[in-house]
Amino acid sequence: xxxxxxxxxxxxxxxxxxxxxxxxxxxxxxxxxxxxxxxxxxxxxxxxxxxxxxxxxxxxxxxxxxxxxxxxxxxxxxxxxxxxxxxxxxxxxxxx
Amino acid sequence: xxxxxxxxxxxxxxxxxxxxxxxxxxxxxxxxxxxxxxxxxxxxxxxxxxxxxxxxxxxxxxxxxxxxxxxxxxxxxxxxxxxxxxxxxxxxxxxxxxxxxxxxxxxxxxxxxxxxxxxxxxxxxxxxxxxxxxxxxxxxxxxxxxxxxxxxxxxxxxxxxxxxxxxxxxxxxxxxxxxxxxxxxxxxxxxxxxxxxxxxxxxxxxxxxxxxxxxxxxxxxxxxxxxxxxxxxxxxxxxxxxxxxxxxxxxxxxxxxxxxxxxxxxxxxxxxxxxxxxxxxxxxxxxxxxxxxxxxxxxxxxxxxxxxxxxxxxxxxxxxxxxxxxxxxxxxxxxxxxxxxxxxxxxxxxxxxxxxxxxxxxxxxxxxxxxxxxxxxxxxxxxxxxxxxxxxxxxxxxxxxxxxxxxxxxxxxxxx
Numbered sequence: 001x002x003x004x005x006x007x008x009x010x011x012x013x014x015x016x017x018x019x020x021x022x023x024x025x026x027x028x029x030x031x032x033x034x035x036x037x038x039x040x041x042x043x044x045x046x047x048x049x050x051x052x053x054x055x056x057x058x059x060x061x062x063x064x065x066x067x068x069x070x071x072x073x074x075x076x077x078x079x080x081x082x083x084x085x086x087x088x089x090x091x092x093x094x095x096x
Numbered sequence: 097x098x099x100x101x102x103x104x105x106x107x108x109x110x111x112x113x114x115x116x117x118x119x120x121x122x123x124x125x126x127x128x129x130x131x132x133x134x135x136x137x138x139x140x141x142x143x144x145x146x147x148x149x150x151x152x153x154x155x156x157x158x159x160x161x162x163x164x165x166x167x168x169x170x171x172x173x174x175x176x177x178x179x180x181x182x183x184x185x186x187x188x189x190x191x192x193x194x195x196x197x198x199x200x201x202x203x204x205x206x207x208x209x210x211x212x213x214x215x216x217x218x219x220x221x222x223x224x225x226x227x228x229x230x231x232x233x234x235x236x237x238x239x240x241x242x243x244x245x246x247x248x249x250x251x252x253x254x255x256x257x258x259x260x261x262x263x264x265x266x267x268x269x270x271x272x273x274x275x276x277x278x279x280x281x282x283x284x285x286x287x288x289x290x291x292x293x294x295x296x297x298x299x300x301x302x303x304x305x306x307x308x309x310x311x312x313x314x315x316x317x318x319x320x321x322x323x324x325x326x327x328x329x330x331x332x333x334x335x336x337x338x339x340x341x342x343x344x345x346x347x348x349x350x351x352x353x354x355x356x357x358x359x360x361x362x363x364x365x366x367x368x369x370x371x372x373x374x375x376x377x378x379x380x381x382x383x384x385x386x387x388x389x390x391x392x393x394x395x396x397x398x399x400x401x402x403x404x405x406x407x408x409x410x411x412x413x414x415x416x417x418x419x420x421x422x423x424x425x426x427x428x429x430x431x432x433x434x435x436x437x438x439x440x441x442x443x444x445x446x447x448x449x450x451x452x453x454x455x456x457x458x459x460x461x462x463x464x465x466x467x468x469x470x471x472x473x474x475x476x477x478x479x480x481x482x483x484x485x486x487x488x489x490x491x492x493x494x495x496x497x498x499x500x501x502x503x504x505x506x507x508x509x510x511x512x
Binding site: 001002014015017018019021036037039040043044045046047048049050053055071073074075076 | 336338339347348349350351352396397398399400401405406407437440496497498499
């Protein structure tokens with residue numbers, strides 16, 4: 001069980017949270033202009049990184065808010081959590 | 097290859113079991129092969145075997161970064177069934193069941209395939225509707241599946257508690273041709289048979305790069321045991337498929353999650369079949385060694401750690417204890433995790449890729465073991481002929497672009 005630090009509530013056990021998948025995937029601004037491949041990429045393509053992964057979590061059974069986290073998928077250690085709208089603390093290097 | 101028979105086993109017993117030899121070679125990598133398979137699990141070893149046995153392509157190597165069968169082939173709960181909802185899935189998985197039925201004979205290696213029946217429990221009205229739909233769809237497609245009343249379910253599995261529980265059993269779907277097999281024997285049997293046909297099995301050989309020529313086609317790989325050239329590369333790397341395919345510049349709609357399982361201390365035969373419950377999420381069978389083999393769900397987050405949270409296994413055990421109160425005092429012996437690659441529609445991808453000469457067999461998610469022979473068979477066909485077998489033709493990468501999903505995820509409503 002992971003111990004996850006909610007940026008609003010502090011450290012809480014994993015069952016209080018719901019995983020929200022890869023972070024920083026922007027919804028297309030003009031959906032009508034997208035081709036089939038671009039839609040497929042937006043909906044389905046994920047980095048699935050082996051290493052530091054930027055991801056969303058929601059503190060469902062706490063404050064109810066979404067936030068982002070950097071987690072190493074080879075160890076499950078959290079490097080950082082940060083609020084929605086903030087840049088990743090590593091300057092966005094995760095996975096690159 | 098020394099052929100096994102009842103007589104050969106008896107003779108080994110008479111000479112004190114001292115005449116056993118390694119069942120496959122440990123060769124040095126050759127500089128060039130006609131085809132490479134990346135991933136030495138059941139699907140990869142099987143593909144190499146069928147390349148050699150059915151497509152006369154024996155200058156083949158299987159590259160495995162650890163030891164063969166040490167990934168998900170050795171980490172699953174060995175359940176075999178083909179009662180999937182959609183015609184494409186049912187056809188592919190039933191192809192596998194038919195191959196399972198003759199596999200021990202074909203490989204001259206006992207994979208201990210046991211058609212003891214797989215029973216899927218219904219606990220709610222919704223379950224009844226979904227499972228009955230599966231029964232009817234399967235029967236229309238020529239796949240056996242039958243509906244049982246709670247009393248019939250209990251008669252088939254006498255330890256089952258159908259009444260005094262939070263989610264009473266209100267019916268069940270039974271596939272009698274389903275069952276279990278010995279997972280290690282599947283890897284070993286395919287390895288031994290492929291090796292006998294000339295396939296090189298290269299263990300401790302991790303692929304670190306995929307080389308492509310000026311036209312974009314694959315021309316070989318870099319490994320921890322040196323460079324190897326080949327014009328065709330088939331990737332069957334399960335949870336690590338995204339990592340391998342990115343080496344060739346191919347992105348796939350996959351996410352890798354931990355899936356856990358556990359076994360109890362061994363006991364005398366008490367459990368005659370396989371029982372699965374999607375609603376309260378647990379599945380259970382008993383191995384021939386006597387251990388109860390119990391499957392849990394996936395963890396919530398993507399990971400490559402091959403381990404997961406204790407609350408996930410606890411949840412599965414709570415469900416098992418409800419359904420089978422007799423097991424409440426059993427002790428669990430071991431638990432482990434495997435990394436499974438999930439597609440958005442929970443159906444596999446067995447296909448050509450945009451890179452010429454590169455083929456992929458992935459996305460089996462939480463249920464790839466059952467498909468091993470069928471998957472390997474059609475993957476070998478795809479590699480040998482550079483076109484899909486009719487059974488895997490729908491399982492493309494492009495289906496996610498074109499909207500041709502084979503949406504077993506929606507059909508099962510849980511991992512399956």
